Amino acid sequence: MKKIKTLFLVLAFILVSLFTLSSCVFLSEEYKAFKEEYLRLLDEYNILNKQNTTLKSEVQIINQIDTNYQELVQNETETFALFSTLENDVIKSTLLITEKEIDYNWRMMISESGSIGSGFIIKEDDNYYYALTNNHVVSSEANASFTKIYVTDYNQKEYNGTVLYKNADYDMALVRFSKNASNPLNVITLASSDAAINDTVIAIGNPYGQLNSIGIGKVTNYQVPNYQRSAVSNVTYSNVVHSAYMMPGNSGGMLINDSLEVVGINTFGSTNSTYEKTTGLASPVSKINEFLLLAGVTL
């Protein structure tokens, strides 16, 4: 009896095992089908996902191109507006400064000589405009019997100028001239800080007496000018070195940034014969402020 029980138990186990195994085989088939379908769908999902990533990337690239294009158009519009402002408004602050030296010889004959340079209006009151220029523009080293300063505005209207203060250590001079109500001029603002290297700068002046010449360049460096110092020009501090077009006659002209604020006063400049490589040096606005403090001028 005991043997039969054992046998029965064994049989029962075997049957259960067989049943389980057959179930497993059945489930395995179902699983296989599921797996195949799952993998098919997964493939489809992956393809779609890849497409999705590609589409997103392509749309993103085109959107970026569109953004760059909008920026280009916007910059272009702003640049045209800048040109227009420079040619129509900013030039109304620029001046041609002429110093005439008159000598009388032993026969009381008069001979005239002089120099030209540029300047710009930094202040006005009810009766006068106040302009900055270079000291070497208004101060002759020669022993002239008589010197006279003329200020010519952007449209060649001439005024008598008076030098109120000058300082060779800054190579700057403050010139005053009378206002003419029928011929209003513009005052230009000084920047609050010096220009940085690579900043866009614009030099405005009168090279060889050509009125209202404008050149655009960049600040390339700061350096102490290496030149023959004299009693009228003895600059020993670092100047703004820039690539904006400069020629004789630009001395004393303004150097402004692209916000149209003065960042310097042009003092020296040179260019090659084809005008392609210009180097200009300008006293930075921080030095202009020091000079104005010494001159007792409050803006």
Add this chain to the structure above:
Amino acid sequence: MRKVKVLLIVGLLFFVTSCTVQIPTDNYDEHLSELSASILDLQAQNTALSAELEAANVRMAEIMSDIENHYDKDTLYNWFNKCNIYAVRSNVKIALTTSNSPFNLGDPVYSSGVIIASSGSTYYAIGSYFATKAVEKGMFTSYKIYDAFETSYSASLVSYDQNLGLALFRFTVNSGNELNVMKVRSSDLEEYDPVCTIFSLSNSTYNHMIYSTITDKASDTGYVDYDLYITKIDVISSIYGAMNVDVDGKLAGIVLLTKNSSYEAYFAPASIINQFLNNVFN
């Protein structure tokens, strides 16, 4: 004891088989429907993205066709410098004084011009035919040219072409002023191309510059038989003979007409200038 062993072996077999087969316990349908839902979502996303891409491609085509009409800051600054350093020194102001009597000349009428050739100290400037109209009427005329530095010289009329609307003047420079001879473009500009218009006005003594783009062409001006190019410029005075300078710093046209009411200047293109110069010099 043996039976126990058999039982253990069978039990072990059963256990091992169960573990090896690893019967999944999850719900298949749930998995598949989740994945199908994700696929549907992706398909919807991709459909939307494809539509977005299609629109973006249309925009891209617009950008690509228009982008060549636009210039970056550096190019524009370079152009500005070319106009200010070189082209401006080609600008001249032409003063025409006319009268019925050679002894009683009237007030001068001013127009602009551009230096296009030189030989030693002799310079040639093109201007508008407008400046020569009095010649045809048989009046006594006298020409004076002012350079970019406002130095004046006596000038003479070399040639003019009423059909092309242009005139050529000659003058001799003895001032030492460094003047510039403009090169003429070989081809005409197109719509949206930028031009710098440089000119002199009768009531001012400096060289004016206006930066703009070509907006259109005009065929029926009633002035010349060919198409004139139009630029919108903010100027109220007449600027006949003004030069138009392209981004390469070359002469692209000469203004022949202005419409002050619409702030438009109409200029003869480079091909007409070249035709005129060929007619004169050949």
